[in-house]
Amino acid sequence: MAEATKKDMPTETAENMVTLTINGRETTVPKGTTVLQAAKELGVHIPTFCWHPKLKPVGACRMCYVEVEKMPKLQVSCALEVMDGMVVHTDSDTVKQGRKAIIEFILLNHPLDCPTCDKGGECDLQNLTFAHGVDDSRFEFQKYRFVDEGMTTTFDDRRIGPEIILNRNRCILCYKCVRANKEAFGEYDLGVYERGSIAEINAAPGEQVDNPFSGNLVEICPVGALTNSDWRYKIRVWLTSTTPSICNYTSSGINTLFFKENHHNKIYRVTSRPSDDIDDGWLPDVTRYGYQIVNSPDRLTTPLVKKEGKQVEATWEEALEIIGKRFGEIKERLGGVCVGALVSPGLDNASLHAASRLMRVGFKSNNIDFRGDYRYLPESSESPFMRLCSRPFKIADIDDSDVIVTFGSDLIREHANEYLRIRKAFNFGNARIFAVNPYQTKSADVSSLELVYLPGTEESVVNGICLAAIEDNLVDAKRGEKFKLKTPTKSSAEAAKVSGVDRESLRTVAEALAEGKKITFFTGEIITRSRQRDLIASALINLHRLFGLKGRAQMSALARYANSKGAEKLGLLPNPRTVVVDKLRGLWGEYPESPARNTDAMMALIKKEEIKGFLILGSNPVMLYPDREFVKEGIEKLDFLVVADLFETETTELADVVLPLASWAEYEGYYVNLEGRTQKAARAVKPIGQAKPGYEIASLIGEALDPEMFQNEQQIHSEVRQLLELDSVIAYPDDFLEVKADTDGSQGDYNLPLYIIDDWHHSGHLTEKAPSLANFASEPYIEIPPQLASELKIAHGDSVRVESEVGKVILPARISEHTQNNVVLVPRNFSSSNVTSLLMRKKRVDRVKISKVDE
């Protein structure tokens, strides 16, 4: 609401300001503010049920009654706009009486089963009844009860989704859940049915409430009508204490709050910690339920050491002794360059930096990378793609952008929080939103125009937009001439033909970009995962230059993981920028001159047996690197592999020493979100078993190699602080860049593009261990567009054989609701899917053929 009115609000000039009196205090607020907000700004508390700061007001509960002089009746302050000279009383006897009556009225049919209700102790209705209500009811009749057929319980609890449980008797019909679902998330799986006193909130007929933001509905419910099985009958809220933290699955650094219990050393749930700059108080389900992996009984608790081909439990001393000995041998015999490391971008700054120091000072090797699931990474840190990545980006700026372009990103799956921002701009602002993707996505439902290009033709789309602008004189002609020299595509019609997007659409985008005053333009994972990311980035940099977007646009490639940005800034790349290298040399007094290898190069060298020892912190390349055979063969050839992770994974199976890693909830860590904002995740619980945080593991390994290598937490943090202070933005080049179109060769029979995605409710390789998220999806599947499915006679749930040039897997089919064009999607989050064995790292677009398995 606050945002909604602020949007339409005129600027704060004198004639747009309104003066009113609330409880005898005068205040001046902009026109269009509601009385409730004005009172809030004054610090006057008005009780509410149905009002939510991020939703439009409805005035359903009428709890926010105020008395306005010269108005005959009590007024609903949440929906009443301020007027000049208004005199408002929020605490008069009439108001008190009104509130009492409303509470009595709401309680008419409310079951008063607080002892069994999970909301008990944090319930708005409980609190407000205590504060404003009466202690007895005059209602002498039977309370109305919703009763389901064949219901066996005394309560009316029914599951309306994999996680959500609805109790219609407790509902006070504030409509907050339905409004949030519709306005904020764009979902229509929950609605109000029937009328009058028997009106009920329920799932849409035949549907389940399983949208990726459904957890928020439970959080905003003022009573216990919506609860989730995550928190159901676990613990009373007053027995828990809270710890502020941030999300480890998304790159936005969504602010969260852990509810934990110290005696059990256990986290019980996660709720939002609203921050208007980042998350607006909405959490995607992966953030809300993903914490469950911390409490998982499958966690690694002790180090494992391989003895006679079998991994057996060992103590830290034993494990470190072996690591020190074996790494020491390799270092002495072949030099430190024969050791490599791969770290997870989900680790905190200190862990990343400690790993970097271990490699660069301990081994004098530059073989370190944090991108374990991307192929053909850019060699240089100043490549066009890295330049694009380094551009500043502000999440809050999406709100008032008038043109928003999302390029190659299935937003909900990878940047759920930004999707909600864009939806807000779509609902409350007047932004023109363009979704440019190789397949139709659900996220595109907020776009004014969806451009679907043929897979692997990203640069043609961008060039097409530029050429359309030049041809229609939307940009400076001189720049247009210069641009034309650098691109092989001659006209927008040609680009349209290559990319499969019609020219009119390209022109519409060009027009919007030329006119837009505040533009947000970002690329997502489809671009980042592409082998030709540099080419696409060059095209985008050209577009930036051609349209003169400097100063009126934020254009960036968004980071994917919780601390990807931090890893970039701390120089976890094989070739960090010169500023970072100089700083590191200053801090350590030395910096290795050895050749730098990124993930692909390291894997290739492992296969050639040039890298003998390898350290993996929190990463799972066997499952996530887009060429499983390549990685697996390589890793099996290693002399010595150390893996630290939360769980036993495909990678830990191959390791000589497995170390238990502490999760982000178990130590204090700092993470840099995609805006470059450093945020703290405090320690909520003690590490499970003997697990240790990443920085400690790196420091201990360093110490095992050379006792002088050890660094304590303070030393690491002070170095990290100095590194983060460096300016990370890399300037764009002064001229247009060369963009050569590139395509894979023909792939014969294999002609169906395959995209590896994240499931709606999963992220990375760990979330399948969270029971609540597994309730949404626990099995791998292949998403097939409906017309292709009908062509091949594949029904929902059928087994489908997916073949590529290198591999074959069998997956159950799921008919896509959103994708119409010819691509298939497979989630990468389930270890049983083996989907990466279909991929080849050299391909730009992976192509497969599918057929139904006859039983």
Next chain:
Amino acid sequence: MNEVLKAVGNIFLKMPKGFVVTFKHLFKKPITLDYPRKKNPMTARYRGKHYLERYDDGTERCVCCGLCAAACPADAIYMEPEENEKGERRAKMYEINLLRCIFCGFCEEACPEEAIFLGQVYEFSEDNRNSFIVGKDDMLVPHPRKDNPLKRIYRRVRRVYGVTDKSK
């Protein structure tokens, strides 16, 4: 001589006078109790060991809401809820530490389901501290409520005639 007479006088005159009280009590009902064969009846509002009530159909009344634990000034109650077969809330674990408990009866007052009561049992003696932590099984009243009358008579006979109970 005088002193001898005095002593004899004391024996025959003063001692019986003193023994009058003793002899009087010989014919009075004793105020001590033949514990543990006989037990003092407690008043109806005595606050002894806790017990947990059931509904008539045998369902536990306790829903594990945690209000008794919240009200407990000695922090003697610990509980963990769970979901029963019907989807209702009930206690998976309900423990009272009788060594911590001060028998104030706040739990009884706080209980919104009329599930916990302080009973008449006051005999606590164990040889280790852990045995003072009583669980749900120790506290729930048996269902069906009434014992078999024959069994009760048998137990009583054994108690009166001092036969040791081997089953315990």
